[in-house]
Amino acid sequence: MLRLHDYVLSAECYAVRLMLALLGLAHERRAVDLYPGAATTPWGDVPVLEDGDDVVTDPGLILTYLARAHDPSGRWLPAESAAVVSRWLAFAATDLTALRDARRVAILAAPGDLDALNRKGYMALRALDDHLATRRLEGADWLAGDGPTVADIAVFPAVMLSHDSGIGLEDFPSLNLWQRRLRQLPGFVGMPGIPDYF
Numbered sequence: 112m113l114r115l116h117d118y119v120l121s122a123e124c125y126a127v128r129l130m131l132a133l134l135g136l137a138h139e140r141r142a143v144d145l146y147p148g149a150a151t152t153p154w155g156d157v158p159v160l161e162d163g164d165d166v167v168t169d170p171g172l173i174l175t176y177l178a179r180a181h182d183p184s185g186r187w188l189p190a191e192s193a194a195v196v197s198r199w200l201a202f203a204a205t206d207l208t209a210l211r212d213a214r215r216v217a218i219l220a221a222p223g224d225l226d227a228l229n230r231k232g233y234m235a236l237r238a239l240d241d242h243l244a245t246r247r248l249e250g251a252d253w254l255a256g257d258g259p260t261v262a263d264i265a266v267f268p269a270v271m272l273s274h275d276s277g278i279g280l281e282d283f284p285s286l287n288l289w290q291r292r293l294r295q296l297p298g299f300v301g302m303p304g305i306p307d308y309f
Contacts (some may be wrong), residue, residue: 112139117157118144123211124157127160129302130177171203195256196255236273259293263293
């Protein structure tokens with residue numbers, strides 16, 4: 112049985128919950144209350160996925176692991192798009208951290224410069240929107256490949272939770288269209304803090 116060590120308000124944990132739901136995988140959730148006490152699992156921060164003897168601890172690695180181990184169709188991690196998918200997983204783990212950090216400053220009173228983080232986050236959203244606009248001109252709807260991949264799942268939570276730090280999606284029409292398509296995928300599940308009305 113898959114076991115996810117999870118914090119319900121974490122964008123990174125939500126990406127894993129969303130992937131599990133889209134794959135239709137039964138799993139057990141173990142709640143970890145990270146705030147305000149900053150508890151961790153024996154492996155460090157969440158999310159942590161246990162699959163038998165396998166323990167995977169990085170959000171991007173967990174998404175990749177789930178696609179490789181539990182998606183025999185190869186839909187979520189297509190070999191022909193592996194390099195592009197990897198680039199967007201790296202983007203989620205680097206450029207989009209400004210949005211995560213801004214959210215923590217805004218809603219959890221964590222230390223940090225909210226304006227500076229929002230400027231970085233805005234630029235990351237602009238890069239995503241520009242990429243998706245180019246993809247639409249090429250006849251594609253997703254970040255990489257012909258269909259949704261783990262790249263889309265890795266990026267989605269930070270985009271949708273950007274409003275928590277004061278960044279709306281009004282300036283990003285391609286992102287708005289993309290997130291609507293993603294919400295229509297069979298098995299899609301939401302998370303607290305992500306409005307249903309987009």
